[in-house]
Amino acid sequence: MSRAAARRVLPGFGLTLGYTVLYLSLVVLIPLSATFLRSTELGLLRFWEVVTAPRVLASLQLSFGASLVAALVNAVFGFIVAWVLVRHEFPGRKLVDALVDLPFALPTAVAGIALTALYAPTGWLGTWLEPLGIKVAFTPLGIVVALAFIGLPFVVRTLQPVLAELDRELEHAAHGLGATGWDSFRLVVFPTLWPALLTGCALAFSRSVGEYGSVIFIAGNIPMVSEIAPLMIMTRLEQYEYAEATAIAVVMLLLSFGMMLGINALQLWAQRRQGAR
Amino acid sequence: MRRHLPLLLAALLATLGAGTAGAARVELLNASYDPTREFYVEFNRAFAAHWKASTGDEVRVRQSHGGSGKQARSVIDGLPADVVTLALAYDVDALRRNGGLVPANWQSRLPDNSAPYTSTIVFLVRKGNPKNIRDWSDLVRPGVQVITPNPKTSGGARWNYLAAWAWAIRQPQATPASAEAYLRRLFANVPVLDSGARGASVTFVERGIGDVLLAWENEALLARSALGAGRFDIVMPSLSILAEPSVAVVDKVVDRKGTRRVAEAYLRFLYSKQGQELAAKHHFRVRDPQVAARSRAEHPEVAMVTIDQAFGGWDKANAAHFADGGSFDRIYRR
Numbered sequence: 001m002s003r004a005a006a007r008r009v010l011p012g013f014g015l016t017l018g019y020t021v022l023y024l025s026l027v028v029l030i031p032l033s034a035t036f037l038r039s040t041e042l043g044l045l046r047f048w049e050v051v052t053a054p055r056v057l058a059s060l061q062l063s064f065g066a067s068l069v070a071a072l073v074n075a076v077f078g079f080i081v082a083w084v085l086v087r088h089e090f091p092g093r094k095l096v097d098a099l100v101d102l103p104f105a106l107p108t109a110v111a112g113i114a115l116t117a118l119y120a121p122t123g124w125l126g127t128w129l130e131p132l133g134i135k136v137a138f139t140p141l142g143i144v145v146a147l148a149f150i151g152l153p154f155v156v157r158t159l160q161p162v163l164a165e166l167d168r169e170l171e172h173a174a175h176g177l178g179a180t181g182w183d184s185f186r187l188v189v190f191p192t193l194w195p196a197l198l199t200g201c202a203l204a205f206s207r208s209v210g211e212y213g214s215v216i217f218i219a220g221n222i223p224m225v226s227e228i229a230p231l232m233i234m235t236r237l238e239q240y241e242y243a244e245a246t247a248i249a250v251v252m253l254l255l256s257f258g259m260m261l262g263i264n265a266l267q268l269w270a271q272r273r274q275g276a277r
Numbered sequence: 278m279r280r281h282l283p284l285l286l287a288a289l290l291a292t293l294g295a296g297t298a299g300a301a302r303v304e305l306l307n308a309s310y311d312p313t314r315e316f317y318v319e320f321n322r323a324f325a326a327h328w329k330a331s332t333g334d335e336v337r338v339r340q341s342h343g344g345s346g347k348q349a350r351s352v353i354d355g356l357p358a359d360v361v362t363l364a365l366a367y368d369v370d371a372l373r374r375n376g377g378l379v380p381a382n383w384q385s386r387l388p389d390n391s392a393p394y395t396s397t398i399v400f401l402v403r404k405g406n407p408k409n410i411r412d413w414s415d416l417v418r419p420g421v422q423v424i425t426p427n428p429k430t431s432g433g434a435r436w437n438y439l440a441a442w443a444w445a446i447r448q449p450q451a452t453p454a455s456a457e458a459y460l461r462r463l464f465a466n467v468p469v470l471d472s473g474a475r476g477a478s479v480t481f482v483e484r485g486i487g488d489v490l491l492a493w494e495n496e497a498l499l500a501r502s503a504l505g506a507g508r509f510d511i512v513m514p515s516l517s518i519l520a521e522p523s524v525a526v527v528d529k530v531v532d533r534k535g536t537r538r539v540a541e542a543y544l545r546f547l548y549s550k551q552g553q554e555l556a557a558k559h560h561f562r563v564r565d566p567q568v569a570a571r572s573r574a575e576h577p578e579v580a581m582v583t584i585d586q587a588f589g590g591w592d593k594a595n596a597a598h599f600a601d602g603g604s605f606d607r608i609y610r611r
Contacts, residue, residue, distance in 0.1 A: 053601070054610065122485040138469045138486075221427060221470040223609035234472070238346040238430040239599070240353075240371050 035253065039246040050247045055223050056232050063229040064255065066140055067208035070147035071155075071201045077148075078155030078204075079197060085156070086163040100156045103149050108213030115146055116217040138220030143228065146214045151204030158200030162193055195267050202263040206256050302335045303539050308358035310345035310432060310522070311475045312496045316559035317362070323555060324546050328539065336539055344473040345432035346371075352378065352527060359531050359540040364432030364474075366390070366523040366584075367591035378529045392521035393547035394561035397581055398440040400512040401481065401490040401497040408488045412514050413444040416489065417462040424487035425467060426477040428599055433474035437491040438605065439594060440518040443582045447516065461608040482509075493520065495560035498575060519581040 039047060050056065085097055103111065119136040120126045129136060136142045166189065174184035212230040220226040229252055236245035309317055321338040328336045341348065341356065345364035349371045352358045363369050369391075372378040384391045402410050408421055416423050426434040441463060445456035469486060471477040474496065481490035482500055492500070494511075501509045524544050531537040546552045553565040557572045569576075588594035598604045 055606070117484070120484045120486060216472065217476075220468065221472065222467070223470075223606075231472070235427070235429045237350060238344070238472075240346075240350065240375060 032253065035246050035249055038243055039250045041243040042247055046244075047247050050236075050244045051251045055227065056229075056248060058224045059227045059229045059232045060251070060255070062140060062143070062227065063209050063252075066143045066228075067147055067151075067205050067211075070144050070151050070208050071205040073144070073148050074151045074155045074204050075197060075201050078152055078200065079159060079193075081152070082156045082159035082163055086160055100153050102153075103151075104153050108150070108211065109217070111149060112146060112214040112217035115142070115149065115214070119145065119218065137218050138222075138226065140226055142218040142220070143215055143226065146218050147208040147211060150211055150214055151208050154204035154207060155197070155200035158196050158203065159193065162196040166192060195270055198263060198267055198270075202260060206260060209252065209256055302337070303536060305336060305338045305359045305536060305540060305543060306341065306357060307338055307360050307362055307543075308341045308348045308352055308356060309362040310348060310364040311342055311473060312433075312493060312499070313362060313522075313559075314340070314342050315499070316556060316561070319559070320547070320552060320555050323551055324543055327546060327549075327551070328542065334539070336543075338543065344430065346430065352530075357530050357534065358527055359534065359536050360524065360526050360544055362522065362524040364520075364522050365435060365591065366392075366521065367435075367595060368432060369523045369525050370591065372525070372527065376529075378527050379525050380528060383525045384523065386526075387524065387544060388548060389564050390521055391523045391525060393524060393544075393552065394522065394556035394563050396494045396520045396522070396561055397517045397579060398436050398491060398514075398520060399494045399497050399517065400514060401492050401500060402488065402510050402512055404508050404510060406510050406512065410489050410512055413441055413459075413516075416441075417459065417466060421466055421489065422468050422487040423463060423466045423489055423491065424469065424471075424477050424481045425491040426474055427470040427472055428605055430472040431474055431477075433493055433496075434477075434491075435594075435599060436493070436518055436520045438598065439584065439588060440514075440516075440582075441491075442598070442604075443518055443587050444514065444516045457604050457608060460604065464608055494562070494576070498560035513577055513579050516580045516582065518587070519583045521584070 042050065081100065085093065085100075116137055117123050118125050119129070119142060121130050121135075121137070123137070126137060134141075136145055170188050171184050174188045175181075179187065210230060212228070212234070215228055216231065219228055219231070221231060229248065233245045233248050233252075236242075236248065307317060307321075317338075317340050321340065324338065325336050328334060341351070341358065343351070345368045348361065349363060349368040352361060352372060353375045361369055361372065366384060369379065369383065373381060373383065387393070400410055402408070408415070408418075410416070410421065415421065425437045428434040428438040438460070441460060442456050445451060445459040446453070448455070469477075469480050471480055474493065477490060478492065478496060478500060481487050489512075490497070490500075497509075497511050501511060524547065526537065526540045526544060528537075531540045547556070548564070550565065550568065553563040553568040557563045557568050560575065562576050563569050563572075584591060584594060588597070596603065
């Protein structure tokens with residue numbers, strides 16, 4: 001499509017930019033600034049006291065840690081799922097493809113209840129895992145399981161289009177030049193895919209950090225052990241401490257934003273490096 | 278005659294108007310906590326019939342249920358509830374502290390601390406009581422799993438916590454430190470801390486986790502009769518707490534909506550014979566001595582402390598146990 005044609009599809013730049021700014025303000029910026037404003041009611045000292053309380057620190061560590069582990073698990077298994085769905089034709093492929101979206105569509109509380117019922121010591125899987133000494137429900141491991149469930153579609157759906165566009169000629173060429181299958185994956189396929197993989201993981205990760213509904217049932221919610229950061233916010237709200245709740249929210253927001261920024265910078269750097277080669 | 282027609286029509290309309298104004302339709306919203314669902318369905322129907330019979334007006338009461346604290350927050354944030362019927366006075370008092378939706382004297386406006394029905398905290402155990410749990414001291418034995426929700430997020434759980442504390446502080450040579458040590462051991466036996474009372478019931482009843490559930494007596498009786506017929510026993514500890522779920526008219530809302538008269542009548546009806554009988558039917562301990570006498574079999578006598586007598590009221594109890602750095606925070610500190 002030529003540039004002239006693109007210009008005619010939508011009205012002028014000024015108008016669309018205006019809408020963009022207005023829409024972003026209404027949907028994203030205003031609620032976020034309200035959060036920041038609310039937390040300023042506390043004063044610096046009290047803010048610091050609230051966000052550095054041992055239980056809050058433990059919960060932040062758990063939320064970010066479990067989300068990271070879940071994202072890494074999804075990086076491996078989401079990659080395999082995406083690979084199989086793009087590279088292979090098999091009966092029922094469309095069905096499996098649709099299944100990937102299920103964690104998107106399912107109300108998170110339903111997912112949480114289902115996972116808890118499954119992994120509780122009396123559940124279908126729990127009865128088999130318990131004698132082996134593996135406790136899933138009501139432990140941090142259960143939180144990782146729930147977050148892996150939630151994050152899967154982010155990784156698969158980001159990888160799929162990139163995988164589909166990957167030029168198979170390159171692999172054939174690599175093979176022709178004497179590369180083994182592993183070499184061509186490592187040197188040809190993976191370098192093209194990894195920015196998309198990183199994006200997928202970053203999306204899954206940031207979604208997981210704030211996830212409440214699917215986690216809360218399986219977490220066990222024991223202070224210092226299995227309390228997630230969003231629960232600490234809910235706990236503050238239950239005690240009518242709105243400003244304290246938003247203080248924790250602000251810290252989560254800043255941490256998430258910092259990580260997203262870092263990941264974007266990493267991607268930019270990778271693309272530049274690839275372009276330079 | 279023809280000239281008078283408009284006048285006649287106007288007169289006719291006026292009488293019609295007056296007629297509809299006479300039999301008004303009112304709608305009330307009652308914001309309540311979780312385990313009152315079944316009770317208020319029946320009570321609302323009874324009140325509508327009573328109101329129709331005594332005033333000729335139609336009244337429809339809508340219900341909203343959820344965790345007690347969450348419900349109070351909704352009302353503070355603008356849910357137009359005419360009345361609140363919550364799990365503890367502390368949550369009703371939150372309406373006063375945040376925005377003055379009720380006046381300072383709200384609790385003395387109705388009889389019995391504005392708590393028309395009460396309950397207490399009991400132990401729900403598996404059929405036959407396999408772990409032989411008799412009293413609070415059994416809850417800290419190794420190998421006993423206790424299910425109770427998080428007192429920071431659940432009103433019911435605060436009653437549980439304070440009942441345990443009241444028992445511990447009354448043991449020979451007890452000090453606040455020994456009571457705190459007891460609660461530390463008790464919570465070390467808690468494998469899951471649900472955020473609300475219903476969640477804890479589900480964990481214990483449906484998921485089969487734990488040996489004993491600390492529960493409202495009315496919830497325990499409901500669980501025994503409805504949820505799991507013959508699967509549970511109720512154990513009455515040697516000492517418990519008188520749980521007083523409080524009710525109040527939300528002044529700011531009723532004055533805006535003009536529903537004060539019917540809202541007040543609604544709450545007073547809770548104290549009537551009929552209201553008390555319905556509450557008793559739904560396993561509450563009621564105030565009316567005659568109605569209470571009839572359900573004595575369901576509610577054995579038990580020594581009970583009250584929040585005012587044992588803790589000096591909710592404000593003090595909350596500051597000592599559930600606020601930042603309170604005893605509940607301390608027992609989880611390593």
